[in-house]
Amino acid sequence: MIEKKALTSAPINELLASRWSGRAYAADKPVDHKDLQSLLEAARWAPSCFGDEPWRYIVCDRFSNESAWQHACDCLAEGNRSWAVNAPVLILVCANSVFSGNGKPNRWGEYDTGAASMSICLEATSRGLMVHQMGGYDADKAREAFHVPDRYTTMAMMAVGYQLPENELPDDIRDRELSARRRSEHEKLFFAGDWDEAFLFTGD
Numbered sequence: 001m002i003e004k005k006a007l008t009s010a011p012i013n014e015l016l017a018s019r020w021s022g023r024a025y026a027a028d029k030p031v032d033h034k035d036l037q038s039l040l041e042a043a044r045w046a047p048s049c050f051g052d053e054p055w056r057y058i059v060c061d062r063f064s065n066e067s068a069w070q071h072a073c074d075c076l077a078e079g080n081r082s083w084a085v086n087a088p089v090l091i092l093v094c095a096n097s098v099f100s101g102n103g104k105p106n107r108w109g110e111y112d113t114g115a116a117s118m119s120i121c122l123e124a125t126s127r128g129l130m131v132h133q134m135g136g137y138d139a140d141k142a143r144e145a146f147h148v149p150d151r152y153t154t155m156a157m158m159a160v161g162y163q164l165p166e167n168e169l170p171d172d173i174r175d176r177e178l179s180a181r182r183r184s185e186h187e188k189l190f191f192a193g194d195w196d197e198a199f200l201f202t203g204d
Contacts, residue, residue, distance in 0.1 A: 042123035046116035054096035054109035077136035087159035
C-alpha cells in the first residue's frame with residue numbers, strides 16, 4: 001500500500017496514523033470472506049448507547065454477489081462511481097433511529113454507527129485493506145434497492161478493497177492519491193473548558 005502516515009502533533013497509535021481514504025482500488029483482487037467477517041466483527045464490538053447496537057451493514061461483494069454490488073454502485077454519485085467501480089466490496093451503512101427495546105427515538109444511533117464504522121476502517125487498515133467512506137450517493141435509491149426499513153437512516157456507502165501499487169495509479173487520480181494529507185489547526189477543533197478556548201498543544 002501507499003504509505004501516507006499522518007504527520008501528527010502528538011504521538012498516536014500506528015494504526016490510526018496509517019489509516020487514510022484512498023481511491024485507487026485493485027479491481028481484480030477480491031477480499032477474503034474471513035477478512036470481511038473480521039471487519040464486521042470489529043463493528044459489532046463498538047460502543048453504543050445502552051448497548052443497543054444501532055448499526056446495520058449491507059455487504060455487497062462483486063465476487064460473490066455481482067447483482068447486489070451493481071445495485072450499490074448504481075447508487076453512487078458519478079464522481080465517486082468513477083473510482084469506486086474498482087472496489088470489490090461496497091457496503092451500505094444504516095443507523096437505527098429508534099431503540100430496539102422500547103421503540104423510542106435514539107438520537108445517538110448515528111453517532112454510534114459512526115464509531116462502528118471507524119472500527120471497520122481500523123480493522124481494515126490492520127489487514128492491509130483500504131476503506132473509503134462516501135456521502136456522495138443517492139440515499140433514497142439505496143433504501144429502495146436494498147429494502148431498508150423506514151426506521152433506519154441510510155448513512156453512507158463504504159468502498160473496501162486492496163490499493164493499487166503506486167506504479168499502477170491511473171493518471172486521473174494519481175495527484176490526489178499522492179498529495180499530502182492535511183488537517184485543520186488544533187485551535188479550530190479542540191477547546192479547553194469553554195467554547196473557542198483553545199486546548200493547547202505544547203509539542204515535545
